[in-house]
Amino acid sequence: MYIKSEDTMSSSPVTDEVLKQFIESDVEEEKPSPSRVPSFAPAGSRDALFQLTNFSNNHVEKLSNPEEQLQHLQLQLQEHQQLLNHLKAQQDNSQPVSHKRSSDMLVDVNEIEGAGALGVTSSDGRRAARRAASVRQRTQITELESKLQNVASMHLQLQEENNILRRRMKLLESGVQMREQHLAILMKAREQQQNEHKQQASGFRAPVLDSNVPAGDSPSTSGFSHAKEEYELACTRDTTNKGSVFSNTAMCGIQERLEGVLGDSDSWGPIACSEPTPTYSVQQPAFMSDAKGDTNRMPCGTSFTFFANPAAWSTSVSNMIKKMTPREYQKCWTEFVKEVSMLALSSQAHGLDTEAHLQLVKVVTTCLEVTDHIIALNPAAYYSSMYVNLLTGQSETPPKEYWRRCVQRVKLEPEQVQYCKTAMEEHSRKMAGVMTERTQIASDLSQRLAQGPGYAVERYSQPAVQAAAETSDLAQRLHSNVQKEFVNNSFVIDFLTMQVLTPLQIALLCAASFPFMPDPTAMAEAGLDIAGVELSIL
Incomplete structure (x- = not known):
């Protein structure tokens, strides 16, 4: 139930419908519902405020992917900022009464009846209703700013956590690359060592009993040299591919x-062999x-x-x-x-x-x-x-x-x-x-x-x-x-x-x-x- 000002016929249908919703929402009993939003806000902003209220009551739902959660908060932050700017603009436009058309202002029935009982003119009642609406708008703007700050702080916190995860990921990737490089170095060294052993084995000659015939390396000499080279290689390798x-x-x-x-x-x-261990010189x-x-x-x-x-x-x-x-x-x-x-x-x-x-x-x-x-x-x-x-x-x-x-x-x-x-x-x-x-x-x-x-x-x-x-x-x-x-x-x-x-x-x-x-x-x-x-x- 609502009434209009004198120049009702000049008002637009869209404005009448919006104002009707505004009056009906005020006449209803006050119920603590998170879905109550100002009816004069556009549909997108009203949905954004509804999402923000649910977000503040139920907290943010943890997503499996931090990137998706960060993008979700960024979109919410933009929508809430647009809604806040819209409400501030509505408040600024409602301040100068001379610039406001009387046909766009609706008065709460209870406030008008109370004003009539006191012998106040309809014009005074409308001004009182406008002041009450302005107060409600300021209260809503204050609450919205507080919720917006909470969302912004959570957004910054999630962004910082995301940066930490990125740095740790880069650290782990560097470690994997380091181990792969060292493994390649050790594998190449082992391959060169094996090739050297093959070359030495190909030039090995069995010892002869005749002392007049020159002999090559004795079996013990070759064995000790191989053991020495394998020991040197083992000192540079282990299960973690590092020395x-x-x-x-x-x-x-x-x-x-x-x-x-x-x-x-x-x-x-065992007792060490008294035979000296030879060293192979590479040209x-x-x-x-x-x-x-x-x-x-x-x-x-x-x-x-x-x-x-x-x-x-x-x-x-x-x-x-x-x-x-x-x-x-x-x-x-x-x-x-x-x-x-x-x-x-x-x-x-x-x-x-x-x-x-x-x-x-x-x-x-x-x-x-x-x-x-x-x-x-x-x-x-x-x-x-x-x-x-x-x-x-x-x-x-x-x-x-x-x-x-x-x-x-x-x-x-x-x-x-x-x-x-x-x-x-x-x-x-x-x-x-x-x-x-x-x-x-x-x-x-x-x-x-x-x-x-x-x-x-x-x-x-x-x-x-x-x-x-x-x-x-x-x-x-x-x-x-x-x-x-x-x-x-x-x-x-x-x-x-x-x-x-x-x-x-x-x-x-x-x-x-x-x-x-x-x-x-x-x-x-x-x-x-x-x-x-x-x-x-x-």
Whole structure:
């Protein structure tokens, strides 16, 4: 039931129908229903407000795909913003009464009857009704703004979670690529090793009894050489397709600590053959040999560019990488830093589209590829060079402030900081389990040493055999534990250098870290500290 103003005939049918719905909705009893929406809103906006009310009461329905959920919230956010703008426009248009046609305004019957009982004219009643409608509109707008803010905050939260999932996905993809590359490196090294063994076997000649006839390699010599080469290859392979610098170190450490309890380590197995084990020299090009003719060592002043294009390495170059000493690797690194330092300064001064920057990208890429091969084939050369002063050759541990000053020379983008945060959170989460396992291994080792007889035992005696079995188990556990640490560190190093940092940033960090080799994990922590980002380990 409703009434119109005097100029009813001039009103449009659409407006009358809308206003009729508005009056009928006001006359009805107030019911707490989430579907009640202002009738003057357009159909699309009314549906959007209905969806928003249900959304605020029942919360958002979790979708199986975060991308679909994010798009759903974005569409809702746009619709609600349009509805809010429409309501604000309606409120602004209703403020000046002189611009409002009297035929477009309807008055609530209850308000008019109340105004008539008080002796108020119909014009005053209509103005009172308009004021009441304006108040209701303001209340609805306030509620809608509050709901819109809630939806916007949830949208931002879901968007941040989606970004975190994307960064973790990229981190895992980088790890898969890293393992595939190292597996390919090890498979190629194994194939070269097998080919070398076949060549050696084809030239083998059986020994003769006549001493006047020259004989080739004896069976024992050939057997020992094969065993030696297989042992060298085994040191670079394991079940995780990675090499570890700590594998032999761990074995030797346990062996030395138990020698006082179990006697000489030679008593654990057969007596070693007194015949010396020969070494096979692979013929190298003349430019790869030094003055003494040693083809197993790199020439003086060799840089990583000397080993460019690892995919085309020959067997001789692979053997050179396997026999590289930590000191030789340190010399290669020093030459690399000298080269990229000049190229980095030129790139900063003249821009990234110069020949110097192109050369910088080439040198840095070659260094990363060669270092990956060295870590896979000869990890001792790399890890024995960490925390070593390259000028003095002495072991030193720089303080945290040292790495902080190095990172300050490079301006990290906000997205790079977030990727560093994701990598370090994953690294910390995995290393927590590794260190817990290592603590248990140390406890078992201490307990084993405390239970020892305290004196040397005879060879092949029952205590010696039992101790050898227990020691082998501890050594295997320690090797596996150190291998996990090795994989986690390599995981972070490869991700930061291959996916996060640019070649120019890598060159600047390497130059700033000299005379030490850069520690990627320490630098990542320093970068997060500078940016004020805290790790959240789940």
